Amino acid sequence: MRYSSSFITQLPKADLHVHLDGSLRLSTLIDIAIKERIALPAYSEKKLQALVFKPTFKNLAEYLTCFDHALLILRKPKHLERCAYELGCDALADGVRYIEVRFAPQQHVIPRKFTIEHVIKAVHDGLLRAANEHNQSSAVKEGRDIPFVFGVIVCAMRTFSAQSSEYYAHFLKTKKTANAEALSQAALALIKTAVQLRDKEGLAVVGLDVAGKEIGWHAVTFKPAYEYAQKHLMCTTVHAGEDLGAESIYHALISLHPDRIGHGLHIFNDNQLALAHIKNRTLFLERLAGLMARKNIAIESCISSNFQTNPSIKDLSEHPLPRFVEWKIPVVLCTDNRLVSRTTLSHEYEILLDYRPVPPERLKALLLRGFTHGFYPGSWTERNAFIAVVQKQIDSIFAQHKIG
Numbered sequence: 001m002r003y004s005s006s007f008i009t010q011l012p013k014a015d016l017h018v019h020l021d022g023s024l025r026l027s028t029l030i031d032i033a034i035k036e037r038i039a040l041p042a043y044s045e046k047k048l049q050a051l052v053f054k055p056t057f058k059n060l061a062e063y064l065t066c067f068d069h070a071l072l073i074l075r076k077p078k079h080l081e082r083c084a085y086e087l088g089c090d091a092l093a094d095g096v097r098y099i100e101v102r103f104a105p106q107q108h109v110i111p112r113k114f115t116i117e118h119v120i121k122a123v124h125d126g127l128l129r130a131a132n133e134h135n136q137s138s139a140v141k142e143g144r145d146i147p148f149v150f151g152v153i154v155c156a157m158r159t160f161s162a163q164s165s166e167y168y169a170h171f172l173k174t175k176k177t178a179n180a181e182a183l184s185q186a187a188l189a190l191i192k193t194a195v196q197l198r199d200k201e202g203l204a205v206v207g208l209d210v211a212g213k214e215i216g217w218h219a220v221t222f223k224p225a226y227e228y229a230q231k232h233l234m235c236t237t238v239h240a241g242e243d244l245g246a247e248s249i250y251h252a253l254i255s256l257h258p259d260r261i262g263h264g265l266h267i268f269n270d271n272q273l274a275l276a277h278i279k280n281r282t283l284f285l286e287r288l289a290g291l292m293a294r295k296n297i298a299i300e301s302c303i304s305s306n307f308q309t310n311p312s313i314k315d316l317s318e319h320p321l322p323r324f325v326e327w328k329i330p331v332v333l334c335t336d337n338r339l340v341s342r343t344t345l346s347h348e349y350e351i352l353l354d355y356r357p358v359p360p361e362r363l364k365a366l367l368l369r370g371f372t373h374g375f376y377p378g379s380w381t382e383r384n385a386f387i388a389v390v391q392k393q394i395d396s397i398f399a400q401h402k403i404g
Contacts, residue, residue: 001357001358002353005346007401008349011367015096016374016375018338020087021071022336022337022340024070024073027045030048055342056311061213063340066337066339071108080119080123081126082126084123084125087126088126088127088130094344097390098149098390099151100150103154104211105120106165107164108165110166111167120205124203131148146393151207155209156190157211158213180218184224188225188228192228195229208235209238211262212239219252219256220255235375237260237261238258238262241261241265242266242306244266246284253292260332264292264301268323270284298369301321303352304336304342304348305336306319316355330369332369364391364394368387
């Protein structure tokens with residue numbers, strides 16, 4: 001079954017793994033840099049795409065350097081609000097009706113001037129502005145479209161230095177070095193603020209993540225922050241298996257107990273296993289995959305991003321996504337970074353659909369899975385009602401196109 005691009009775009013979709021600082025409009029990056037007199041390698045979109053936001057990278061570490069330029073322009077509330085608003089608008093234009101935007105608030109803080117609270121509120125305000133514009137439209141009011149719902153996921157960083165941001169520079173004045181204790185304390189401070197903003201101010205903060213350079217990280221470092229989140233009924237996800245193998249995912253699962261795993265690209269890769277108790281590598285990988293399937297732990301799969309950071313992967317035949325499906329591990333398609341990976345959520349679906357035929361009922365199930373595995377900001381009853389509306393809209397669009 002072949003589906004047109006316009007049909008895929010029209011379908012309501014959920015993007016559960018998208019980084020704010022990796023999903024800016026390139027024109028906005030240039031505009032703010034010029035206004036704030038921030039140095040960039042170039043000031044034209046074409047040159048920046050050639051020099052910075054390249055089609056492919058050597059590895060994840062090189063890919064992450066793109067964020068240095070984005071972070072420089074996101075040091076004021078008005079710029080964070082604008083970029084969050086524009087991301088909401090761009091997602092809406094792509095048919096996204098539920099989005100969870102993630103970012104690391106501590107990378108944007110300016111001590112005694114611009115707090116973690118200010119950062120989260122600025123991003124929330126931008127997304128709320130985009131949501132209000134859409135939800136107050138005649139299309140939604142007349143039932144021709146469905147509402148747009150968003151959530152915010154805050155990211156703790158696996159590594160940082162005094163050069164990472166003014167917050168970290170100030171934080172490390174007493175800690176001296178970003179050792180395990182410092183990383184743990186910074187993550188705990190972040191989630192405490194996030195929970196407070198959710199509970200006392202009603203902000204749609206829905207989850208905790210840990211991101212950044214994967215090599216050298218230790219999941220147990222972030223255990224206090226994850227335990228605090230889970231104690232306060234905050235959902236959690238973890239970047240794992242993006243740059244390292246199955247052992248990284250294993251430690252994330254047994255130490256942090258996340259609801260979802262970001263990427264999970266190398267879950268079937270045994271070349272980095274160093275656990276002394278593993279006697280049978282194949283059996284270990286099978287049990288790990290089986291654990292995720294049994295516990296219904298979804299993988300946030302970001303195909304374009306994985307292609308970029310792993311040049312050896314040429315197409316989906318070399319990507320684990322088909323094996324995720326085979327093992328019945330829940331998979332949700334996500335963009336990761338719309339700017340850095342030059343993608344949209346519709347494009348991620350098209351990559352999969354171009355690789356192998358997907359019958360209408362299975363495509364419907366894949367679309368709906370993005371919503372059912374979301375960390376919906378409202379009550380469980382509200383979440384179920386929203387999913388029912390989504391399902392009805394999906395069925396309606398399929399019927400309009402006489403598909404299925």
